[in-house]
Amino acid sequence: MKEFDVIVVGGGITGAATARDCAMRGLSTLLIERSDICDGASGRNHGLLHSGARYAVTDKEGAEECIRENRILRRIASNCVEPTGGLFITLPGDSLEYQENFVRCCRDAGIDAVPISPKEALRLEPAVNPELIGAVKVPDASVDPFRLTDANIIDAMQHGATILKFHTVTGFVRNNGRVCGVRVTKPGVIRSQEIRARMVVLAAGIWTAGLIREAGINIGMLPSKGALVIFGHRVAGMVINRCRKPSNADILVPGDVVSVLGTTSDKVPFEGIDDMRATPEEVDLLLREGVSLVPALSHTRIIRAYAGVRPLVMADSDGDGRSVSRGIVVLDHEQRDGVPGLITITGGKLTTCRLMAEMVTDAVCAKLGVKAVCETALRPLPGSGKAHKDDEEVPYFKRAAIGRHGTEVSRMDFDLGHEIICECEQVTRAEIKYAVKTLGVRNISDLRRHTRIGMGTCQGSFCIKKVAAVLAEELGEPLREKEFIDEYLQERWKGITPVFWGDSLREAEYMQRTHKDEI
Amino acid sequence: MRFDAIVIGGGQAGCEATARLLDASLKVCLISAGLTMEDENTDPWRENRAMAQRGATVLRGDRAVSAVLEAGKVLSVRTVNLDDEPLEAALFILATGKYFSRGLLSDMEHIYEPVFGADVDYIPGRSHWYDQDFSAPQPFLSFGVKTDERGRVLIGGKSIGNLYATGDILARDAAEADWAQIMNDYAGK
Numbered sequence: 001m002k003e004f005d006v007i008v009v010g011g012g013i014t015g016a017a018t019a020r021d022c023a024m025r026g027l028s029t030l031l032i033e034r035s036d037i038c039d040g041a042s043g044r045n046h047g048l049l050h051s052g053a054r055y056a057v058t059d060k061e062g063a064e065e066c067i068r069e070n071r072i073l074r075r076i077a078s079n080c081v082e083p084t085g086g087l088f089i090t091l092p093g094d095s096l097e098y099q100e101n102f103v104r105c106c107r108d109a110g111i112d113a114v115p116i117s118p119k120e121a122l123r124l125e126p127a128v129n130p131e132l133i134g135a136v137k138v139p140d141a142s143v144d145p146f147r148l149t150d151a152n153i154i155d156a157m158q159h160g161a162t163i164l165k166f167h168t169v170t171g172f173v174r175n176n177g178r179v180c181g182v183r184v185t186k187p188g189v190i191r192s193q194e195i196r197a198r199m200v201v202l203a204a205g206i207w208t209a210g211l212i213r214e215a216g217i218n219i220g221m222l223p224s225k226g227a228l229v230i231f232g233h234r235v236a237g238m239v240i241n242r243c244r245k246p247s248n249a250d251i252l253v254p255g256d257v258v259s260v261l262g263t264t265s266d267k268v269p270f271e272g273i274d275d276m277r278a279t280p281e282e283v284d285l286l287l288r289e290g291v292s293l294v295p296a297l298s299h300t301r302i303i304r305a306y307a308g309v310r311p312l313v314m315a316d317s318d319g320d321g322r323s324v325s326r327g328i329v330v331l332d333h334e335q336r337d338g339v340p341g342l343i344t345i346t347g348g349k350l351t352t353c354r355l356m357a358e359m360v361t362d363a364v365c366a367k368l369g370v371k372a373v374c375e376t377a378l379r380p381l382p383g384s385g386k387a388h389k390d391d392e393e394v395p396y397f398k399r400a401a402i403g404r405h406g407t408e409v410s411r412m413d414f415d416l417g418h419e420i421i422c423e424c425e426q427v428t429r430a431e432i433k434y435a436v437k438t439l440g441v442r443n444i445s446d447l448r449r450h451t452r453i454g455m456g457t458c459q460g461s462f463c464i465k466k467v468a469a470v471l472a473e474e475l476g477e478p479l480r481e482k483e484f485i486d487e488y489l490q491e492r493w494k495g496i497t498p499v500f501w502g503d504s505l506r507e508a509e510y511m512q513r514t515h516k517d518e519i
Numbered sequence: 520m521r522f523d524a525i526v527i528g529g530g531q532a533g534c535e536a537t538a539r540l541l542d543a544s545l546k547v548c549l550i551s552a553g554l555t556m557e558d559e560n561t562d563p564w565r566e567n568r569a570m571a572q573r574g575a576t577v578l579r580g581d582r583a584v585s586a587v588l589e590a591g592k593v594l595s596v597r598t599v600n601l602d603d604e605p606l607e608a609a610l611f612i613l614a615t616g617k618y619f620s621r622g623l624l625s626d627m628e629h630i631y632e633p634v635f636g637a638d639v640d641y642i643p644g645r646s647h648w649y650d651q652d653f654s655a656p657q658p659f660l661s662f663g664v665k666t667d668e669r670g671r672v673l674i675g676g677k678s679i680g681n682l683y684a685t686g687d688i689l690a691r692d693a694a695e696a697d698w699a700q701i702m703n704d705y706a707g708k
Contacts, residue, residue, distance in 0.1 A: 277651075279646075280627075280645055280646045284627060486653075486654070489653045490652070490654075492653075493649075493651070493652075494651070497649045497651060500645045500648055500649055500659075501625045501626055501628075501645050502624075502625055502626065505625050505648075506618045506619045506621070508618070508649070508657075508659070509617055509618040509619045509659070509660065510556065510619050511653075512653075512657060512660060513556055513619075514556075516654070
């Protein structure tokens with residue numbers, strides 16, 4: 001492989017946005033991801049486009065970043081963002097003085113926070129706890145992290161970037177102490193391969209901690225687990241937050257046809273980060289708190305529970321790890337550790353992914369002497385914008401795809417592919433073909449992330465065999481059909497076991513009886 | 520309304536029990552909620568109709584919700600649709616299946632049988648109910664109603680003289696009564 005200007009390690013939202021920015025500035029760019037795009041923390045979060053209000057009281061700078069980026073993403077990624085609006089509600093026992101201060105802090109940070117009466121709040125969002133004593137309207141929104149990451153990847157590719165999935169970075173190529181590339185392996189091949197670049201950017205979330213040790217560097221990082229629960233309905237139309245010091249289970253976010261309640265925050269050991277599971281105890285806690293936010297959650301069907309890992313970065317001066325930062329951290333390892341050629345980008349939030357990319361790409365360009373300026377805030381991402389004319393009649397089989405992929409539907413061939421494969425999410429064969437061809441989908445979990453196949457009401461119970469057959473056919477690998485089914489069922493099982501009671505238990509029995517020859 | 524026998528649950532096990540009772544010329548009521556997992560070999564509605572044609576009173580789309588017990592015996596059950604009409608009988612067969620058919624209900628910690636409050640053989644605490652591997656044997660599928668050695672349902676550890684369980688609702692290790700035994704018990708009342 002040729003020498004690249006920059007290698008970005010990590011195919012989550014940070015890596016994808018960084019690859020896009022680098023490519024747009026004319027750098028020859030390679031992104032390496034050990035698994036599929038969005039398989040780490042980027043695919044296991046709330047899907048919340050922060051207005052910044054949550055941070056206004058404790059972290060003004062973070063709040064300002066959020067509201068700026070919130071406005072930018074609404075503009076450049078319209079198909080990924082649903083402008084739901086958000087509420088911060090004050091419940092009996094919470095302090096109305098806190099709410100007053102909260103509104104003041106929001107306004108200081110440039111966030112349009114409007115206090116409204118409890119009655120008005122119930123009119124806007126009938127799902128909120130009717131006992132509320134105060135409410136504030138803020139510009140929170142819902143964002144689809146899978147789509148946003150895909151859009152960045154597609155744009156990076158359209159600007160010449162190369163994406164290498166299912167390749168693991170195992171170490172660095174060094175020359176006189178300088179990092180001048182990475183060693184990668186791929187499944188089934190023992191020998192590692194060297195790929196050279198003038199700069200290497202680590203954007204691997206919590207997995208950065210392990211990678212950086214290969215360069216003889218230490219970054220104080222802590223994995224912080226966040227568990228979330230998905231409900232099978234759009235219980236609320238707006239993002240609902242609790243107006244108090246940020247705590248467990250105080251945000252409910254509507255997204256597509258579901259609602260996501262979260263989150264917890266617990267430091268966990270590094271050993272478990274590759275297989276994060278929500279535990280029954282976490283689910284109990286989430287429900288206990290969530291019901292006070294939105295009482296209807298007590299009798300809403302739960303689809304699954306899952307967990308992701310935030311990377312908490314300790315301040316360099318802080319030995320005992322008590323002061324952690326959730327802000328954006330760019331580490332120039334030449335300056336910090338005397339290792340030229342290597343930069344780490346970490347911290348930050350889904351909402352500020354574009355800004356993180358801009359900051360680290362600025363740093364890369366400074367090292368490479370490239371003068372190009374950042375244009376990522378000005379140019380829309382692929383899919384953003386109007387997918388059809390106002391007066392155009394859109395056929396039923398295209399509507400869901402437009403909702404998901406926006407203008408990208410022009411690249412789907414519906415003439416032969418309008419048959420619907422996943423009924424809940426209305427995924428057609430054309431969309432599966434597109435996912436295989438354009439997004440490089442290789443297995444059923446990839447397909448789920450990139451199309452929402454099997455994420456709907458039936459959770460694959462009725463369609464998974466059909467989906468597996470069609471995917472195997474489109475990949476030209478008919479023998480993998482059974483593997484796809486098993487993979488899907490195991491993943492579904494992982495999500496249903498933490499919520500194993502009531503209707504979920506009924507579903508579990510149904511799954512066992514329909515998909516197992518013997519039980 | 521009074522019958523000789525009432526079968527609760529219209530799936531495969533309930534229909535088989537009904538057929539046996541009809542064979543013995545009993546006046547039978549079959550309560551069938553219609554929440555059976557069908558497969559290509561069974562059609563519960565067709566079976567239910569066949570039972571009706573043979574003379575059973577079939578309450579289709581109805582569900583037993585409560586029971587009256589006295590001196591270790593069931594006197595009557597009530598259903599959703601006939602809530603002001605206790606259904607009485609000398610013999611009761613519980614065949615409501617497991618979770619999908621709502622024969623067993625659950626909350627975050629417990630599994631219970633909703634009509635009679637029958638003893639359920641299970642481990643409290645839902646983290647004990649599953650194996651994380653989908654393809655492994657699953658503990659929750661072996662849970663079910665407890666019976667005594669003659670197949671009579673236990674409530675609070677005591678045998679109920681005229682209540683038998685059959686089919687999926689039985690715990691894996693629970694004894695199932697044989698029909699000769701049931702008819703024998705019935706004849707002795």
